[in-house]
Amino acid sequence: MKILSAVLALSTVLAAPASITRETSPHPAYVTATPTLAPERLARLDTALQRYVDDGRIAGAVALVLKDGQPVYERALGWSDKEAGRRMSADTVFRIASQTKAITSAAILILAEEGKLTLTEPVSRTIPAFAKTTVASTDGAAVAAKRPITVHDLLTHTAGISYGTDDAVKAAYREQGLGPAAGFGWYTADKDEPVCTTMERLASLPLVAQPGERYVYGYNTDILGCVVERAAGMPLDAFIRSRITGPLGMKDTVFFLPPAQRERLAAVYGSGKDGRIERAPEGSRGQGHYIEGPRRNFAGGAGLLSTARDYARFLEMIRRGGALDGVRILSPRSVRLMRTNQSGALYREGAGLGFGYGFEVTERFGANGLDGEGAFGWGGAYGTMYRVDPESGLVLVLMLQLLPNRTDIHSVFSTVTYQALD
Numbered sequence: 001m002k003i004l005s006a007v008l009a010l011s012t013v014l015a016a017p018a019s020i021t022r023e024t025s026p027h028p029a030y031v032t033a034t035p036t037l038a039p040e041r042l043a044r045l046d047t048a049l050q051r052y053v054d055d056g057r058i059a060g061a062v063a064l065v066l067k068d069g070q071p072v073y074e075r076a077l078g079w080s081d082k083e084a085g086r087r088m089s090a091d092t093v094f095r096i097a098s099q100t101k102a103i104t105s106a107a108i109l110i111l112a113e114e115g116k117l118t119l120t121e122p123v124s125r126t127i128p129a130f131a132k133t134t135v136a137s138t139d140g141a142a143v144a145a146k147r148p149i150t151v152h153d154l155l156t157h158t159a160g161i162s163y164g165t166d167d168a169v170k171a172a173y174r175e176q177g178l179g180p181a182a183g184f185g186w187y188t189a190d191k192d193e194p195v196c197t198t199m200e201r202l203a204s205l206p207l208v209a210q211p212g213e214r215y216v217y218g219y220n221t222d223i224l225g226c227v228v229e230r231a232a233g234m235p236l237d238a239f240i241r242s243r244i245t246g247p248l249g250m251k252d253t254v255f256f257l258p259p260a261q262r263e264r265l266a267a268v269y270g271s272g273k274d275g276r277i278e279r280a281p282e283g284s285r286g287q288g289h290y291i292e293g294p295r296r297n298f299a300g301g302a303g304l305l306s307t308a309r310d311y312a313r314f315l316e317m318i319r320r321g322g323a324l325d326g327v328r329i330l331s332p333r334s335v336r337l338m339r340t341n342q343s344g345a346l347y348r349e350g351a352g353l354g355f356g357y358g359f360e361v362t363e364r365f366g367a368n369g370l371d372g373e374g375a376f377g378w379g380g381a382y383g384t385m386y387r388v389d390p391e392s393g394l395v396l397v398l399m400l401q402l403l404p405n406r407t408d409i410h411s412v413f414s415t416v417t418y419q420a421l422d
Contacts, residue, residue: 034067034068034391034393035393035421035422037067037072037420038421038422039072041419041420042065042420044416045063045073045416048412048413048416049063049077049409052407053078053079056276056277057275057276058078058269058277058407058409059079059080059081059082059267059269059400059401060076060078060079060082060087060088060266061076061077061088061399061400061409062076062077062088062089062090062094062308062397062398062400063075063077063398064309064312064395064397064398065394065396065417066312067393068393069319069393073417074090076088076089080266080267082279083279084267088266090307090308090309091252091264091307092264092265092266092307093252093257093261093264093265093266094265094305094306094307094382094384094399094400094401095265095305095380095382095401096304096305096380096384096399097186097302097380098186098301098302098378098381099306099378099379099380099384099386100300101221101302101358101359102318102338102359102378103245103253104221104224104225104228104300104301104358105155105221105224105338105357106338107224107236107239107240107244107300108151108228109334109337110244110329110330111228111231111232112334113331113334116231116232117227119150119151120150120152121151122149123148123150123151123153123154123227124149126226126230127196127200127203127223127226127227127230129199129203129204130148130149130223131148132144132145133145133149133203133206133211134207135160135206136166136168136206136208140168142206145210145211146210147211147212148211150211151227152342153212154220154221154224154227155220155221155224155357155358156343156355156357157216157217157218157343157355158212158213158215158216158343158346159212159216159220160207160209160211160213160216161202161207161216161218161220161223162207162216162217162218162219163179163185163186163217163218163219164178164179164218165179165185166208168206168208169205169206169208172206176205177191177201178198178201178202178219184284184285184381184403186219186299186302186381187284187299188299189256189284189289189297190283190284190288190293190294190297191294191297192294193294193297194296195225195226195229195236195297195298195299196226196229199222199225202219202222202223213346214346215343215346215347215348215355221301221302221358222299222301224300224301225298225299226300236255236298236300237255237298241254243329244314245310245314247327247329248314248327248329250306250310250311250313250314252305252307252309252310253306253307253310253311254305255290255295255298255304256291256305257291257305259291259292265291266399266400266401267280267287267401268287268401268402268403269401269402270402270404271402271404271405271406271407275407280403302380302381307399308398308399311386311397311399312395312397315386315388315395316395317329317330318330318335318338318388319388319390319393321335322334337356337357338356338358338359339361339376340354341354341355341356341361342357343355343356351367352364352366352367352368353368356376358378359377360376360377361374369411369414369415369418370415370419371389371414371418372390372391372392373391374390375387375388375389375390375391376388379410381403382400382402383401384397384398384399384401385397385410385413392418392421394417394418394421396413396414396417398410
C-alpha cells in the first residue's frame with residue numbers, strides 16, 4: 001500500500017507546468033524497453049532503510065525510485081529534526097552540496113549550444129584572472145602552468161584545482177578564506193560577496209597538478225558557475241531558475257530557502273565515533289547559512305537545496321536525452337557528453353568507471369555494485385546521493401543530512417533497488 005500511495009501522490013507532482021512549450025515526442029534514441037520491477041521485492045527497501053533510523057545511525061531520509069519516469073517507491077522515514085520532534089516528509093528540503101555540479105554542468109552545455117562559449121576555450125576568456133596560473137611543486141615553490149585551463153578541464157575536474165586540503169596549498173587557501181578554513185572547504189554560502197569575486201581570488205592560488213594531467217576534485221564547478229554568470233550576463237541562480245529548474249517545475253530547488261519555509265529544511269547530523277548520530281553545530285561547519293546567510297554567493301559546485309522529487313525531475317530529463325514532458329532543456333548530443341566518460345583514464349584508471357560532465361559514469365558491469373553499463377550518478381557532502389541506470393530505466397534518489405557519513409546506506413539502497421528488477 002505504501003508503494004501504491006506513493007505512486008498516486010507523485011503523479012501530479014511529477015507533471016510539468018502546463019504553460020511550458022512541449023515537444024510532441026521524446027527523442028527516439030532514448031526510448032527503450034526495460035526490465036520490470038517486482039513490487040514485493042522492492043518493498044524490502046522498507047525494512048532495509050528503517051533499520052538505519054531504528055539503530056540511530058541516521059535521523060531520517062527520503063527515498064525515491066522512478067521506473068521509466070513513473071514513481072514506484074517513495075518513503076519518508078525518521079526525523080527531519082529529531083530534537084524539534086519534526087518528522088521527515090516527502091517535501092522536506094535538503095542541502096544537496098555536490099549534486100549541484102550536474103545542474104551547473106547542464107547550464108554550461110546550454111550556453112555552449114547557444115554559441116556563447118565553447119568547451120575547449122580557456123576559462124580566462126570569461127574570467128581573465130585565470131590567464132596565468134601556477135602549480136605547487138613538491139619543494140613548495142610554484143611553477144607556471146604548462147597550458148591554460150579550459151572549460152572541459154573544469155567540467156571533468158582535470159584542471160588541477162583542489163579544495164585546498166593538500167599540504168602544499170593549505171596555508172595559501174587559508175589566507176584567502178578558502179579551503180578547510182572556510183567551513184568544509186567547498187562551503188561558500190556564508191560569504192558576503194558574489195561567487196565571481198570568490199573565484200577571482202581563487203585564481204591567484206596555486207594548482208596542485210598541471211591542467212589535464214590528473215583528476216583533482218575541487219572548486220572546478222564553482223568556477224563554472226562564474227563562467228555561466230559572465231557568459232549569460234545574469235546571476236547563476238537566475239540562469240538556473242529560468243533555463244532549468246523553472247521549465248522543469250523544480251520549484252523547491254534554490255540556493256537559499258525563504259525564511260518562512262525554515263521548518264522544511266532538514267537538520268544536519270553527523271556519524272559519531274560509535275556510529276550513532278550527533279547533531280551538527282550551527283554555522284559553516286554544521287547547519288550552514290542557507291536561510292539567514294548573506295544570500296549572495298551562488299556556489300555552482302555545492303550550493304543548492306532541493307527535494308527528492310525535484311531532483312528526480314532533473315535526472316529524468318537527463319535519462320530521457322534532455323527533454324521531459326515535452327520540455328527540452330538540452331539536445332541529445334549534449335546529454336550524451338554528460339553521460340560518457342570525458343576524463344579518459346585520469347579518473348580511477350582500470351576501475352571500469354569514468355567521469356563525464358558533472359558525475360561519475362559506469363563503463364563496466366560490476367565496477368560499481370549492480371550498476372548497469374552506462375549508469376551514472378554522484379552524491380553530496382551532506383549525505384545525499386543519486387544513481388540513474390538508463391539500461392533499466394531507473395532513477396534512484398536518496399536524501400539525508402549526515403556529515404560525516406560513516407554508514408553504508410548508499411550501497412544498501414542501490415542494491416536492494418536493483419535486486420527488484422525482474
